[in-house]
Amino acid sequence: MKRILYGSAALLFLPVAAYANCPGITVADMGGIAAGAFPQQFEADEFQAAASCTMEFSENPDMAGLNSQIRGNPELAAVADRLPSEPLVVVPYDSVGSYGGTLDALSNATEAGTSDFMSVRHVNLVRYSDDLETIVPNVAKSWEWNDDYTQLTFHLRAGHKWSDGQPFTSADVKFWYDNLALDPNINEKPKDYVTVAGERMTVDTPDDTTVVFNLPAPKPGLLAHFATHYAQGFQPKHFLGQFHPDVNPDADARAQELGFENGYAAIKAYYGNSDWMDTPTPMLNAPDQLAKLPADAAPTLESHIVVRETTEGRHFVANPYFHMVDTTGQQLPYINEMDELYANDQEVRLLKLVNGEADYKTQSLQLSDAPILLENQEKGGYSVQLKPKIAMHAISFNVTSADEEKRAVFGDFRFRKAMSVAINREELNQTAYFGEGAIQQYTGFSPLPDYIDPQWKSFAAEFDPDGAKALLDEVGVVDKDGDGFRDLPSGAPLVLNLQFATQGIAGQVVELIGQHWANVGINTTVKEITPDEYRSAQSSNQLDVGLWEKGQPTGIILGNNELWVPPFENYFAHRTGMLWAEWVDSNGSSGVEPPEYVKQMMADINTLQSTPAGTDEFKATANRLVENMVSNLLFIGTALTPDPIYHRNALKNFPEFKTASYEYYRTYPYRGAQWWLDE
Numbered sequence: 001m002k003r004i005l006y007g008s009a010a011l012l013f014l015p016v017a018a019y020a021n022c023p024g025i026t027v028a029d030m031g032g033i034a035a036g037a038f039p040q041q042f043e044a045d046e047f048q049a050a051a052s053c054t055m056e057f058s059e060n061p062d063m064a065g066l067n068s069q070i071r072g073n074p075e076l077a078a079v080a081d082r083l084p085s086e087p088l089v090v091v092p093y094d095s096v097g098s099y100g101g102t103l104d105a106l107s108n109a110t111e112a113g114t115s116d117f118m119s120v121r122h123v124n125l126v127r128y129s130d131d132l133e134t135i136v137p138n139v140a141k142s143w144e145w146n147d148d149y150t151q152l153t154f155h156l157r158a159g160h161k162w163s164d165g166q167p168f169t170s171a172d173v174k175f176w177y178d179n180l181a182l183d184p185n186i187n188e189k190p191k192d193y194v195t196v197a198g199e200r201m202t203v204d205t206p207d208d209t210t211v212v213f214n215l216p217a218p219k220p221g222l223l224a225h226f227a228t229h230y231a232q233g234f235q236p237k238h239f240l241g242q243f244h245p246d247v248n249p250d251a252d253a254r255a256q257e258l259g260f261e262n263g264y265a266a267i268k269a270y271y272g273n274s275d276w277m278d279t280p281t282p283m284l285n286a287p288d289q290l291a292k293l294p295a296d297a298a299p300t301l302e303s304h305i306v307v308r309e310t311t312e313g314r315h316f317v318a319n320p321y322f323h324m325v326d327t328t329g330q331q332l333p334y335i336n337e338m339d340e341l342y343a344n345d346q347e348v349r350l351l352k353l354v355n356g357e358a359d360y361k362t363q364s365l366q367l368s369d370a371p372i373l374l375e376n377q378e379k380g381g382y383s384v385q386l387k388p389k390i391a392m393h394a395i396s397f398n399v400t401s402a403d404e405e406k407r408a409v410f411g412d413f414r415f416r417k418a419m420s421v422a423i424n425r426e427e428l429n430q431t432a433y434f435g436e437g438a439i440q441q442y443t444g445f446s447p448l449p450d451y452i453d454p455q456w457k458s459f460a461a462e463f464d465p466d467g468a469k470a471l472l473d474e475v476g477v478v479d480k481d482g483d484g485f486r487d488l489p490s491g492a493p494l495v496l497n498l499q500f501a502t503q504g505i506a507g508q509v510v511e512l513i514g515q516h517w518a519n520v521g522i523n524t525t526v527k528e529i530t531p532d533e534y535r536s537a538q539s540s541n542q543l544d545v546g547l548w549e550k551g552q553p554t555g556i557i558l559g560n561n562e563l564w565v566p567p568f569e570n571y572f573a574h575r576t577g578m579l580w581a582e583w584v585d586s587n588g589s590s591g592v593e594p595p596e597y598v599k600q601m602m603a604d605i606n607t608l609q610s611t612p613a614g615t616d617e618f619k620a621t622a623n624r625l626v627e628n629m630v631s632n633l634l635f636i637g638t639a640l641t642p643d644p645i646y647h648r649n650a651l652k653n654f655p656e657f658k659t660a661s662y663e664y665y666r667t668y669p670y671r672g673a674q675w676w677l678d679e
Contacts, residue, residue: 024328
């Protein structure tokens with residue numbers, strides 16, 4: 001077990017009376033109390049036994065006023081009646097916090113650049129501790145697997161309640177799985193992580209606090225999925241179920257009373273048509289009918305719930321039924337409210353950060369932003385950590401382009417190799433990454449496990465402009481009109497439109513790569529667009545070149561196959577081969593049939609997920625996955641680099657992050673509910 005220690009000078013002790021009958025221990029000073037079964041947290045009974053105390057619960061003195069902002073919520077009962085009978089006891093990092101304040105956050109736009117802020121209030125059945133190795137309880141109190149990893153049982157907390165005070169039970173998990181995740185009216189195709197090798201699981205609920213996932217084949221990575229993913233394994237049946245025809249026979253009539261076309265339209269207004277937990281609420285979707293609706297947003301188990309939303313941003317208040325307490329018995333979260341401002345322009349966001357107008361930010365910050373942020377730390381009253389990323393900036397070519405000639409060129413391995421070796425990664429590292437990058441090829445697994453052949457890290461990553469020119473000549477991409485730039489084999493101009501969003505890659509990186517390609521005769525244009533524009537173009541198969549970060553650790557790959565199956569990631573990430581994906585999704589009835597190496601990867605990822613880790617078969621399968629991915633250069637890597645993590649100094653209990661990455665769901669391991677504002 002790895003533990004992060006902090007200097008005792010940072011400790012803040014509240015008056016003894018505030019501690020009730022249990023000591024206000026912190027990670028920095030455990031007061032002689034032994035750690036529990038899991039890092040930095042205890043179950044309530046476990047903590048009381050370890051500390052020889054009887055915990056008395058106390059609440060935020062502003063909670064009644066915060067609750068009054070949650071439309072439709074009842075008046076509050078005593079805090080002990082709002083908490084589960086088995087609350088989760090969170091050990092704060094440095095200090096027992098004080099209630100109050102508003103956390104200010106910056107996102108790009110509605111559903112763009114919002115996962116950073118979402119992760120602060122996020123909960124799921126389990127999570128990773130901040131060592132990024134240990135899975136620990138959260139919404140679920142405990143879990144166990146059967147011997148062959150075909151049955152995963154979760155035990156929930158008795159008395160846990162949704163943000164509207166209604167009971168949270170195993171029925172809410174089964175409702176999410178059976179009625180949302182697998183309903184084609186909501187998810188046209190089930191996500192990989194709710195299936196095992198494409199086959200559905202079943203969910204049993206023997207009692208209110210027990211959930212049993214029955215798997216058609218082993219998939220030990222399912223637990224890691226719940227620990228890292230934004231998709232929460234539960235939804236409020238009592239609320240969304242009233243609109244679902246399989247739950248309520250009068251669902252359509254109920255929805256129509258409220259002004260929706262039918263029950264599914266109501267569900268989509270509150271939940272969206274996927275499992276992205278941050279879709280616009282009816283406050284944005286149906287503002288003209290808000291007065292009719294039972295609530296502004298669906299109830300949540302998160303630390304805060306949205307109470308106001310416009311196209312300019314959103315506002316949240318603390319969940320009065322949140323299931324965590326600190327070591328003194330104070331209900332978390334400490335921070336009263338959260339305010340999210342949308343700013344789609346990177347320069348505007350940077351100016352606001354330099355001026356100290358946000359409390360936390362890492363998403364959409366690139367290493368190229370570090371100098372100005374570091375230079376203004378003292379003046380702006382904030383601190384910047386530079387931490388390694390898991391994903392790297394990567395490039396792809398549209399191997400299923402609607403333009404048949406481009407499809408043939410982009411689909412030719414020699415072209416992709418030429419474009420890889422044309423990149424001067426050392427110059428890229430020194431100029432755009434300040435020499436902080438570790439040059440390597442994209443391999444899928446990040447970091448690359450030691451059982452994978454290390455040769456793939458350097459495959460076609462050397463700088464060889466003459467070799468690039470020779471390969472392009474072989475492909476027939478030569479200058480036919482004498483203008484200095486290479487043309488398509490037919491003689492038609494070849495211009496690569498490098499459209500990018502700063503959420504996924506830095507502009508300086510794109511400009512340098514464009515120049516490297518121009519140096520071997522490839523004409524390029526560079527244009528910054530919004531994340532929404534980028535994703536829309538990618539989804540509609542209109543991008544020539546994909547430019548976004550990419551890569552996942554083994555633990556996540558074992559629960560989610562998306563990096564290895566066309567289009568090789570989800571809507572919010574870096575994809576290519578959209579028509580291959582259409583062929584896969586339609587069982588071959590439409591789209592373009594992918595090559596054999598892609599079919600091999602699809603088979604191998606299913607094998608890997610069902611094979612015991614560390615076995616010879618597991619290692620051989622992982623090596624074959626990497627070989628097929630890298631040797632075909634579907635995605636071209638650059639370097640693994642650090643990125644900035646920004647927080648205002650008034651935000652307390654903010655630890656050193658281990659990585660600046662999305663892959664462990666950003667701040668989720670770092671326990672945003674115990675952050676507090678000292679002002």
